[in-house]
Amino acid sequence: MADPIVFNGGVRGNWKVTRQQSVEGSGLADVAFVDRGTAADAAAAWTLSGVTSNLRYTNAAEKKILDATPSVLAKPGATRGALIPITKSAAWWGMAQDERRAVLEDRSQHIAIGSDYLSVVSRQLVHCRDQEGAQFDFLTWFEFAPENEARFDDLLAKLRATPEWGYIEREVELRLEKVS
Amino acid sequence: MADPIVFNGGVRGNWKVTRQQSVEGSGLADVAFVDRGTAADAAAAWTLSGVTSNLRYTNAAEKKILDATPSVLAKPGATRGALIPITKSAAWWGMAQDERRAVLEDRSQHIAIGSDYLSVVSRQLVHCRDQEGAQFDFLTWFEFAPENEARFDDLLAKLRATPEWGYIEREVELRLEKVS
Numbered sequence: 635m636a637d638p639i640v641f642n643g644g645v646r647g648n649w650k651v652t653r654q655q656s657v658e659g660s661g662l663a664d665v666a667f668v669d670r671g672t673a674a675d676a677a678a679a680w681t682l683s684g685v686t687s688n689l690r691y692t693n694a695a696e697k698k699i700l701d702a703t704p705s706v707l708a709k710p711g712a713t714r715g716a717l718i719p720i721t722k723s724a725a726w727w728g729m730a731q732d733e734r735r736a737v738l739e740d741r742s743q744h745i746a747i748g749s750d751y752l753s754v755v756s757r758q759l760v761h762c763r764d765q766e767g768a769q770f771d772f773l774t775w776f777e778f779a780p781e782n783e784a785r786f787d788d789l790l791a792k793l794r795a796t797p798e799w800g801y802i803e804r805e806v807e808l809r810l811e812k813v814s
Numbered sequence: 815m816a817d818p819i820v821f822n823g824g825v826r827g828n829w830k831v832t833r834q835q836s837v838e839g840s841g842l843a844d845v846a847f848v849d850r851g852t853a854a855d856a857a858a859a860w861t862l863s864g865v866t867s868n869l870r871y872t873n874a875a876e877k878k879i880l881d882a883t884p885s886v887l888a889k890p891g892a893t894r895g896a897l898i899p900i901t902k903s904a905a906w907w908g909m910a911q912d913e914r915r916a917v918l919e920d921r922s923q924h925i926a927i928g929s930d931y932l933s934v935v936s937r938q939l940v941h942c943r944d945q946e947g948a949q950f951d952f953l954t955w956f957e958f959a960p961e962n963e964a965r966f967d968d969l970l971a972k973l974r975a976t977p978e979w980g981y982i983e984r985e986v987e988l989r990l991e992k993v994s
Contacts, residue, residue, distance in 0.1 A: 638946040687944050690870075693912040732873040735911075764867050764944040766818040 638685060639760050641717060641773060642669040642678035649715055649810035657794075659721070659804030668717055668810060670775075682719055684762030684773050691735050696745050703752040712756060712777040715810035716786065719770040726801035742796035751789045754782040770804065818865055819940050821897060821953060822849040822858035829895055829990035837974075839901070839984030848897055848990060850955075862899055864942030864953050871915050876925050883932040892936060892957040895990040896966065899950040906981035922976035931969045934962040950984065 643651075643662065647669030654664055663679045674681045689697065726734065738744045748757070758775040762768035778786050790807075793799060823831075823842065827849030834844055843859045854861045869877065906914065918924045928937075938955040942948035958966050973979060 683946070685944055685946060688907040689911055692910050694910040697910040727868040730872050730874040730877040731869055731911075731915075761944050764865055764941050766863070766865060766945070 638672060638683045639758075639773075639775075640671050640674055640681060640683040642671065642675040643667070643680045643682075643808075644669070644675065644678040648813050649717075650813055651808050652811050653807075653809040655807050657718075657805035657807050658802055662719070662806050662808075665808075667813075668808060682762070682770065682773050684760040684765060684768070686758065687761045691738050692745055696749075699749050700745075700752070705752070705756045705758065707756050707758060707775075707777055709756060709777065709779075711779040713812040713814070714778050714780050714783055714786075715812065716774075716776040717808045717810065718774045718776070718790075719772070719804075719806050720774060720802055721769075721771045721804040722801045723803040737798050737801070742793075742798035744793065744796065744798055747789065747792050747796075751785060754778055754785050755789060818852060818863045819938075819953075819955075820851050820854055820861060820863040822851065822855040823847070823860045823862075823988075824849070824855065824858040828993050829897075830993055831988050832991050833987075833989040835987050837898075837985040837987050838982055842899070842986050842988075845988075847993075848988060862942070862950065862953050864940035864945060864948070866938065867941045871918050872925055876929075879929050880932070885932070885936045885938065887936050887938060887955075887957055889936060889957065889959075891959040893992040893994075894958050894960050894963055894966075895992065896954075896956040897988045897990065898954045898956070899952070899984075899986050900954060900982055901949075901951045901984040902981045903983045917978050917981070922973075922978035924973065924976065924978055927969065927972050927976075931965060934958055934965050935969060 643665035645666055647667030649668045649670060651666055651668060655661070665679050669675065669678070674683065692700065726737075729737075739746070756777045760773040760775060761771075762773060763771040776786060823845035825846055827847030829848045829850060831846055831848060835841070845859050849855065849858070854863065872880065909917075919926070936957045940953040940955060941951075942953060943951040956966060
């Protein structure tokens with residue numbers, strides 16, 4: 635139903651790649667730029683796309699906290715970004731809903747950890763798992779001011795140390811700088 | 815990630831349409847046959863497609879019951895079927911996970927009602943909400959023996975009487991007979 639959000643990796647784009655690494659599993663071809671838009675670019679080295687969707691684990695009390703600090707993209711000072719495509723394992727997807735929620739929040743505090751950074755890190759969760767032929771489950775997207783990059787590093791380190799991250803079988807990290 | 819499941823409505827196919835009705839919202843063009851396959855047919859009047867996915871609401875205890883009676887498609891005697899594409903409202907998708915679960919199961923017993931029919935109605939939930947340009951959220955698919963059609967009618971009537979169905983804003987029903 636939603637409009638696609640498309641990331642073209644290649645020689646041009648509205649975000650310059652400052653660092654690219656494979657965190658887990660196979661990487662993506664190295665690119666100099668990522669173009670965030672709404673259509674695939676045939677000249678791109680790779681194209682990833684997906685849609686925003688409904689909440690999957692967040693409960694009503696947690697949603698109130700999130701709604702109180704809406705994640706706004708394209709803030710004037712937020713000239714740093716990150717695109718982190720991830721794929722979770724068959725073991726993760728084979729669990730029942732309450733079992734996945736138990737790992738994600740009861741054991742990993744994913745939502746609680748993220749909430750501590752709402753004011754300094756804007757984020758968007760792009761879903762692609764249910765798209766035919768998609769190579770990742772999610773394309774996670776972040777924007778922040780240069781002075782908050784260290785806080786973003788903290789956020790990533792905390793999440794990667796959780797039990798939930800044991801279910802991540804592929805993760806690629808691209809750090810970005812907005813093209814002015 | 816998953817392979818697409820594709821339904822082409824038109825003048826040919828492996829299932830003959832015996833009845834077609836719009837239950838809620840706009841219908842689909844009337845067709846004589848539905849072809850269930852893996853690729854779009856350019857000659858079809860309409861094409862709907864999606865993928866199977868992970869459980870969204872089912873908890874571990876409920877999953878045990880479902881796993882004990884796996885839903886097997888293409889059983890020899892199951893020559894009757896139904897394709898019921900549905901779309902839920904923005905009010906549904908705007909709720910937090912626990913709020914949707916409360917409507918779906920605590921108030922509507924969707925999983926419990928369905929469990930009573932596992933042995934006589936094979937079913938498959940095809941997801942398309944997170945696909946770009948999809949016109950339905952789900953394509954629900956059912957197969958049963960002719961002598962169990964009345965039980966399938968019961969199942970539909972029970973589900974349509976639940977609070978959950980108040981959130982269905984589009985529903986089309988096609989009753990089918992397998993082409994031998």
